[in-house]
Amino acid sequence: MELRHLRYFVAVAEERNFTRAAERLHIAQPPLSRQIQQLEEELGVTLFERGSRPLKLTEAGRFCLAHAQQLLAQTAELKAMTQRVGQIERKMSVGFVASTLYGMLPKIIRRFRAEYSEVALSLHEMTTMEQIKALKEGKIDVGFGRIRHEDPNVRRIVLREERLMAALPSEHPLTLAKPTLTLLDLVPETLIIYPKAPRPSYADQVLAAFQDRALTPHKIVEARELQIALGLVAAGEGVSILPSSMLNLRRSDVTYMELNEQNLVSPIIMSMRMRDESPDIKALLNLIYDLYDEENIEYKKELW
Ligand code: BEZ
Numbered sequence: 001m002e003l004r005h006l007r008y009f010v011a012v013a014e015e016r017n018f019t020r021a022a023e024r025l026h027i028a029q030p031p032l033s034r035q036i037q038q039l040e041e042e043l044g045v046t047l048f049e050r051g052s053r054p055l056k057l058t059e060a061g062r063f064c065l066a067h068a069q070q071l072l073a074q075t076a077e078l079k080a081m082t083q084r085v086g087q088i089e090r091k092m093s094v095g096f097v098a099s100t101l102y103g104m105l106p107k108i109i110r111r112f113r114a115e116y117s118e119v120a121l122s123l124h125e126m127t128t129m130e131q132i133k134a135l136k137e138g139k140i141d142v143g144f145g146r147i148r149h150e151d152p153n154v155r156r157i158v159l160r161e162e163r164l165m166a167a168l169p170s171e172h173p174l175t176l177a178k179p180t181l182t183l184l185d186l187v188p189e190t191l192i193i194y195p196k197a198p199r200p201s202y203a204d205q206v207l208a209a210f211q212d213r214a215l216t217p218h219k220i221v222e223a224r225e226l227q228i229a230l231g232l233v234a235a236g237e238g239v240s241i242l243p244s245s246m247l248n249l250r251r252s253d254v255t256y257m258e259l260n261e262q263n264l265v266s267p268i269i270m271s272m273r274m275r276d277e278s279p280d281i282k283a284l285l286n287l288i289y290d291l292y293d294e295e296n297i298e299y300k301k302e303l304w
Helices: 003-015 018-025 029-043 059-085 098-102 105-115 128-136 202-212 226-234 244-249 279-294
Strands: 091-096 120-125 142-145 154-169 190-193 219-222 239-243 254-258 265-273
Touching: 003 018, 003 029, 003 059, 018 029, 059 128, 059 265, 091 098, 091 128, 091 279, 098 105, 098 226, 098 239, 098 244, 105 120, 105 279, 128 142, 128 154, 128 265, 154 226, 154 244, 154 279, 190 202, 190 226, 226 239, 226 244, 226 254, 239 244, 265 279
Parallel strands: 091 120, 091 142, 190 219, 190 239
Antiparallel strands: 142 265, 154 239, 154 254, 154 265
16 A cells, blocks of 8 residues: 555545545546555455445545544655755754743853854744644744643653742732742632633643642633733732743732742743754753753753
C-alpha cells in the first residue's frame, strides 16, 4: 500500500463521489477508479458499499479513512518539519506566551543576539497550544509556554517552576489584613482569569489550583489577556493570580501579595521538534541555564 493509494482513497471518501475526487486530485476518473480497486484487492476488503449513491463507506472503509487521514496529516507535518530542520540559512523563530516577556525572555533574546549575531532571530507571540501547531508546521523552531501538553512530535523541557502571586486593587482591605494570603482568603472575591481562549491555558492552571484545594471562587470573570486582567484588577473588579515575574510590571494601583501555599507554581516550558538537534537551539538552552546561574534563579537542568 502506497501513500498515493491513501491520498486517492481519502479524496473519494471525503467527496463521496469519484468525479469530484478526480477533479480535486487533478487526474482522470478511470485511473482513480483503478487505484481504488487495486487498494481493495491488496487489502482484500471492500471499502465502499457497491452501488451506493452518494458513495457510502463500509465499516472497514470508515476504519481505513480515520487512520489514513491521520497518516496523511503526519506525512504533511514530517515534510514541513524536515524542510525546516534542513534549511541552509541560520534562522530561528521563537514563539512565546505574553507572560514570559515579564520574566527572563527579553534578557535571553538580547544575550542570544549579542553572542550569535549570525542567526536571524524572530519573535512571535502565541499561546502554548498555537506553539505546538506552529512547531509541527515548521513555522517556529522553539516555543516558550506554560502548558504541559503531550505530543509525540514535540520535545518539552521544563526550565523552571515560577511561584504564583495574588494581584489585588491597592485599596483592597486584604492588602492591610495580613502579610501573605492563601487561596482560601480569595474565595469570597471575584477571580479574574486569563486568557479566555484558546483553552487549555494558564487560566485552567489557576482554576485547578483552587480545585486541588477543594475551593470554589465566589465568582469568575474571564479576561481576554494578561494586560486586561491586570487593568480590571486596578479598576477594582476583582483579584487575579499571576506568575511572580509579573512583579516587573508594577503599577501603583495594583498590590501584589505572596501566596502562602505549597506547590502553587506555573512552569516555564521550552518546546522544540522531537529529535531536532540544531546547535542553535542547544546554544539557546545553554545560554538560558547560564543566565539562571548568573541571576541565582532556581531551575532544573535537563541533559540535551
Ligand atoms: C524565564 O523567565 O525563566 C524564561 C522566560 C522565557 C524564556 C525562557 C525562560
